[in-house]
Amino acid sequence: MKAHVKALVVGGGAVGTSIAYHLGKAGWDTMLLERDELTSGSTWHAAGLLPYFNMSFATTHIHDYSIKFYKQLEAETGLNAGFSVCGNLRMARTQDRMDEYALYSSTAETVGVPHEWMTPAQIKDRWPLIRTDDLKGAIYHNTDGYINPADVTMAMAKGARQHGVTIERKWQVDGYEWTGSEWRVTVTKMVEKGGNLVASDEQTVITAEHVVTATGNHAQRTAQLLGINIPAIPVEHQFIVMEQDPALVEWRKTNPEHPVIRDADAQSYVREERGGWILGVYEKNAPARFEYGVPDSFRADLFQLDLERIEQQYMEMIHRIPSCEECGLKDDFNGPICYTPDGNPLVGPGPGLRNMWLAEGFSFGITAAGGTGYYLAQMMVEGEAEIDMASLDPKRYGSWMTTEFAARKNEECYDHVYILHHPDEERPAARPLRTSPAYDRQAARGAQFGWVNGWERPNYYAPEGFSDHDARSFRRGGWWQYAVEEAKAIREGVGLVDATAFTKHIVKGAGAAAFLDWFTTNKLPRVGRINLTYALTDAGTTRTEYTIVRLAEDEFYLVSAGAWTAYDADYLRKSIEDKEAEFGRIECQDVTTQWGVFAIAGPKSRDVLNAVIKDADPATALSNKRFPWLSAKQIELGMCPVNAIRVAYTGELGWELHHPIEMQNYLFDLLEKAGEPHGMKLVGARAQNWLRQEKSYRAFGNELGRDATPLEADLPRFVDLSKDFRGKDAMQTLGIRSKCVTLLIDGPDDADPWGREALYDGDTKVGRLTSGGYSVAFGKSIGMGYVKPELAEVGTKLKVRMQRELWDATVVEDSPYDPKNETIRKDG
Template sequence: MSNAQVLIIGGGAMGVSLMYHLTKAGWSDVVLVEKNDLTHGSTWHAAGLCTHFAHNPTIQELRATSVRLYRDILPEETGQNCGFHRSGAMRITSNPDRMDEFRHVAGLSDFTGYPLEVLTPERIAELHPLAKLDGLLGGIYEPDDGHVDPTLATNAMAQVATRNGAKVSRYNAVQSIRREGDKWIVETAKETFRATHIVNAAGTWGWEIGHMMGLNIPSVPVLHQYLVTDAVPEVTERLDAKLPELPMIRDPEESWYVRQERDGLILGPYEKEAQAWSVDGVPPEFGADLMPPDLDRVEHIIEAAMERIPALMNGGVKTVVNGPITFTPDANPLIGPAHGLENAWLLTGSSMGVMEGGGSGWFLAHWMTHGAPPMDALAVDSRRFGSWADRDYRVEKAIECFGLQFGVHYPFEERPAGRGKRVSPLHDLMVERGAVMGAAYGWERPNWFSDKQGDIAHESFRRPNWFPHVAKEVETVTTKAGLADLSVFSKFDITGPEARAFIDGLGANRAPANGRIGLTHVLTPAGGVLSEFTVTMLSDTHAYLTSAAAAEEIDMDQLTAHAKGFDVAVSNRCDEMAVIGLMGPLSRDILSQHTSADLGDGFPWLSAQVIDVAGVQVRALRVSYLGELGWELHMDRTEAEQVFLALETSGKPLGMGYYGAYAANSMRLEKGYRGWGGDLTTERTLHEAGVGMFARAKDRTFTGRDAMLERRDSDDRWDMVLLEIHDPEFDPFYAHSVLQGDEIVGVVTSGAHGHRTGKTLALAYLRDRTARANLTVSILGRKTQATILSDAPFDPENLRLKA
C-alpha cells in the first residue's frame, strides 16, 4: 500500500493544475492517478480558448490566472512555449439587451483590473476585417484573450509538478474508494493508496468517481463539435503580409465562435438542443476518443457563421472534432470541499476546463492550504447543489446550459429547466394568489406577485416589468401587512446539554439569552465571513438556527465540524419545517386573533416564544428583515397551510396582501441590512462590512478572530457604505464600479430602488476608504452621481420594529 498526503484523481487540465499548485505551495507526497494518459477525456480535444469575459469576479480571476500561467509563468519555468497566442477576442451582437450585458461586464472588469472595450460596428471592422457588419449594434473586445495548446499547457504543469516531487501514475484506473479511520483508501488497477486527502478531478468521469465517494455529482457529459478548415485564402494573405493574428470572434445570438488556426479557421457551433452523452457512466474503454461527425445537427449555425464571416466558405473542412465536455447545472465548475466528507474535495464539472483549469487549480490549492478560498467561492462552491439535484435535474440543466452557452445573463435571471425540485407546503397557495416564482437552491419561492395569472418576468438590465408590482407589495407591507412564504430558509436544531456552549464558540458573537434572537457569523481563518446564522436560544439545551437557502450544505458542514467535542446533536430541518412571514403595522392585530399569547410588552423585538397559532404549535420569532413590525412563524410543514389560511382570513378584511423576495430586497436595503453571499463574503471581515457590532472578540477565541482584528486595524482595510444613486432611470443590482473622478475606488455588491423612501440604493465596498465625496457609479456604461448615506434612510431609530 502506498501513502499519499493528497491523491488527485484525474489527469486533465484541472487535476494537473492542482498538482502543480499544491507542490508550489509546499505540499509533499502529492500523487495523481489517471485512467488513461494526461489530457485524455476532454482536455486533449479542446479548442484551447482563453478569455477574461465573465459576469462574476471569481470566475474572471480563474480565467485570468489561467492566461498568466500559460502565457508567462510556465514558459519561464520550463523554457518551453505552451502554444499561447495572444490574439485578442471579441463578441458581437445585434441584440440591444446584449449590448447592456457587454456594458455591464465591461464595468465589472474596470474594477477587477481587466478592462474590456465596448465596440462600435466601425471598431469591429478595424479589429476583424473579415467580418460583415450587417445588422450589428456593437460588441466587446477582450485584448488579452487568446488560445493555448491544451496538451502543451497540461504537460508543462505536470513537468514542473513532478520536478517538485509530485508523482503521476498513468493508465491506472480507480476501482474503489472507502474511508478507514482518518484516511482514504483508494484501490486502483496497479496499487492501493492510503491518502489523507482525495480530490475528484475526473472531469468526464466525475460522476462515476463521485459515486465511489458516496456523492451525487451534478455533472453531465455533453457532445460538442467544432470544425477546422483547410487553408483559407484570406487568412493566407494576412500571414504573407505579416499582419497580426485575427482576434477570436463570437456571435452569441447565432451561437458560434471562430478563431484563426494557422492558415485556416476553427468554427465552433453551440446548438440549442444539446446531446447529452453517457449520463449514467462513461464507457470504461473511452479515452482519447471522439464521436463520428454529425454536422447536420449544426448546419444552420454553420450557415449563419458563413454569412457573417464569408471567408469560411473558402476553406474546405479538414477535421471535425466531436467529443464530450462536462456541464454542471449552471455551467460553472465544482470546486471545494465535498459535502459531508472529511478531507475530500471536488475539482470537476468544468465545461471550460482549459480556460479555467490553471486558475481552478490555484483556487483549490489555496483553499486546501489555508482553510479558505482566496476569493468568494459561492459561484463555484461544490456544495451549491444538494441531493435534490437528481438525474433528471442534472440532465435537463446541462442541456439547457449548453443551449444557452451564449445566452444573455440578466441580473435577475430565472431559467426554466429543472424547476419544482423543492416546494414548500404553501407553494400552490402562493401561485393561486399570483406569485411569480423563482428558484433558490432548488426551492420554489415567490419573487413577486402579479394580479394577472400566469404573468412572467420580462428580463432586462433596465427597470423590469415587475417594478410597479413590487412597489404595491411594499406599500401594502408598510401601511397594512403582508404575508410571505419564507420556507426556503435553511433551518437547523442544535440540541443537547452543551447547546449554549456550542453556540458561544461557533462564531464571532456570543449566544443570546434564552428566548432571545441574535446573529452570529462563522469566519474563515483569514477573518472573512463564511456563514451567517440567525440564532434563537429556545433554552440552554436547544438552539434554533436559520440561514440562507443557498448555504444549506455549507452551513451543515460548519455545524457538523464544530459539533465535535460538544455533547450536542445537529439536525437539518430544512425539509421538515415551513416558515410564514407576517410583517407590517397591522401584523400584531392579525396574529392576535389566533393566539392567546401576549404580543405586546410580553413579546419584545428580537425575542422568541413557542406559542399556539390557530391550533398549531409555532416557533414565533419577532424579527424582521424588512424594518417593520412583524413575526416569522416556524412550524412543521404539515401544519403550515392551516396557519396561513387562518392568518389570511383575519388579515384580508384589514387590507393585508403578500410580498416576495424582490420586495424584501428593496426594503432591507432601505434599512442598510447586509445580505449573505453578496454583501457578506469570505473576502471581507465584519468590520469591513460595517457590522462590527456583531464581533464580540473580548475574552473569546473563535476561528478567524485574530485575523479579523488585524484587518480591522489595517490601513488597507475596505469599508462598506450605503449609497443613494441619483438616477431616475437606472436601478443598480451588483458589480458596478464606483468612481471618484476617473479613479475606480469601489464596487457595488447589491442594489435596488427603495419604494418607501423613493431613493435608489446600493451597498458598495470602497477599497479606498478616503473616497467619501464626489462619487459616481457606472451602471451600463453611464456614470451616475452617488452620495454616501450616514444612516439608514428608513426608520433609522427602529421605532417601527420596536412598536
C-alpha cells in the same frame, strides 16, 4: 510509486495538472494519478479558447489568473504552451446584448480585466472579412485568445515535476477509505488490450492526507466511489474545422491573426486555424452523456457528428464571414464536455468528507484550469483563498439533487451559454421540483417564482397572463412596477412573504451552549430570545450568518440562508465533531423541510395577527410587554401551532412565523383572510431584497462571505470581543482592509444597480457594489458595497458605473430608513 503523500490528485487533464503544479509549488509532497494518458479526457479535444467573459466574480478572478499564468509558463518550464494572444471579439446584434456586455463589464472592471468597446465601423475597418451591417457593437479583450490544450497541460505537468510532484499514468482509483486521519486509496494498474484500456490484476494502496478529484467526464464514477452526489455530467459539444479560405490566406500575408470571433446571437464562435476557420456552437438539443459513468471502451474518443443540429449556426457563420462560404469541411469534433446546472465548476471540500477536495464540472476547463489550481491550493494549504470561493462550492447543491436533475439542467446550461444572461433570469428546466405546500395557492395568485437551492420561491406577483420571461431586462424589467407596489405595501401597510426555503437546524445537548459560544461571534441569547451572529472561518472571515433562537438552556434553533443548506450543515456538523469531546454531547438536526416560514411585516402586521391569535388576552399577546422585539414565543394562530420570532428582514414591525409544514395551507388561508380588511399583499423576494438594503441588512453571499470579516462588514455590535470564538485572533490580525457601506444613487431613470458595479472616487476605482436595487423610501437607486476604509464616512461622494456611465452616489448612514428602529419596535 510512492506509498504515502501529503496530497493525491486524481485526474491528469488541464485542471488536475494545474492543481498538482500549485500544490507542488506550495511545498506539498504531491502525486498525480491518471488512468490513461495525460490530456486523454476532454482536454485533448477542447478548442482551447480562453475567454475572460463570465458573470461570476469568483470565476472571473480564476480566468484572469489562468490567462496571466499561461503566459509565463514557457519561461519557467521551457515548453511553449501554444498561447495565441489574438484577443477576443464578442459582438452584439441588439441593444439588449450590448446591455448584457455592459453588465459583464461591471464585473470585469471590479477584477481589473482589460477590455474596450468597439463600434461596427471600427470592427469593419480593422477586420474587413467580418460583416458588420447588422451589429450594434462589440466588447473586445485584447489580452486573451486561445491555447493548445495539450501543450499547456504538458507545460504544467513539467512545471509540477520541477516542483517535486510525482506523476503516474495508467493507474485507476477503485476505492477510497477514510481512516480518521488519512485516505487509503486503492489503485489498479490499467493495461492496453485490443485497443481498450482494461484493469489488470495489479493493485496497491496509497495513503494520502488530502485527496483532490479532477476526474472530468468520470465525475459520476468518482461520486459513486465516494458515496456523494456530484452534479457534473458531460454534454456533447461540436465544432468543425474548415479548409483554407483564400480571402483569409490573402489577408494574413500582411495582417495579424483575427481575434476569436464570438457571435453570441448566433450561438457560435469562430477562430482561425491554419488559413481556415474553426466553428464551434452551443446549439439546442445537445444531449447529456455518461449520466451513470463512462464506458470502459471510451477513451480519447468522439461521438458521431450531428450536422443537422448545427445547420443554423453554420449558416450564421457564412452570414458573418461571407468569404468562408466556399470552404470545405476538413475535420469535425463531437466530444463530451462536463457541465454543472449553473455552468460554474464545483471547487472545494467534498460534502461530509474530510480532506477530500473536488475540482469537477469544468465546461470551460482550459480557461479555468490555471486559476483553479492556484485558488484551490490556497484553500488547502492556507485554509482559505484570497477570494470568496463559496459560489463554486460543491455543496451549493444539496442531497436532494439527482442524476436526472443534473443531466437535464446541464443540457439546459449548455444551450444557455449564449443566451442573454439577464441578472433576473430564471431557467425553466427541471422545475418545479421542490415546492412548499402553498405553491399552488401562490401560483394562482400570480406568483412568478425564483429558484433557490431547488425551492420554488416567489420573486414577485403579477396579473394573470403576465410573462416572467418577457419581463426580464438589464434595466428595470416589466416586473419592477410590481416589486415597487409590494415594497410600498410593507412600508405602508402589511405584506406576507414566503420564507420557507430558510435553512433551519436544531442544536441541542449538554455541550450545545459551550459549542455555540465558541462557534459564533455574538453573545448567546437568553431562553426565549434571539440574536444575530456569525460563524467564522479559521482565517477570520465570515463563513455563515445565523439567527439563533434559544429554546432552552441546552437547545437552540439556528436559521440561516436558504441557498446554503448543505453548505451550512456540513460546516456545522464537522465543527461539532471536532469539539464534542471538549464540550460534551451535542446533537444536530437539519429540520429545514419540517418547518415552513411566513414572514409578515408592516405597520398593520400586528392587526392581522391579532385577528387570528388564540390567547387569553389576544389584544396584548403581541404587545411589546408580552412579546418584545428580538424574542421568540410559541403561539397559536387558529389551529396552527407557530414558533413566532419577532424580527423582520424588511426592517418593519413584523414576525417570522415558523410552522409545521403540513399545516402551511391552513395557515396561508387563515392569514390571507385575516389580511383582507387591512389590504395585505403577497410579497416576493425582490421587494424584500430592496427593503433590507434600506435597513443596511447584510446578506450572505453578497456583503457577507469568506473574503471579509464581520468587522469589515461594519458589524461590531454582533461581535463580542470579550469572549473566545473560532477565528477571533485571525479576524483581529486582518484588521479593516475595506469597509461595507450603504449608498443612495442618482442613477438613470430606467435602471438600478444589480450589485456587481465598480465604485469610483474621481477617476480612481475604490471598491465595488455587492447588492443593488431600488429604494421606495427614498425614490432612487440604492446599493451596498465595499470601499477603502477612509471613504466609508457618511456623506462621502462617489461614482458608480452603470450602463457604461458614471453616476453620483453618496455614502449614507447605516440603516438610512428608520435608523433608530422606531417602526420595528412599535408597540400595540
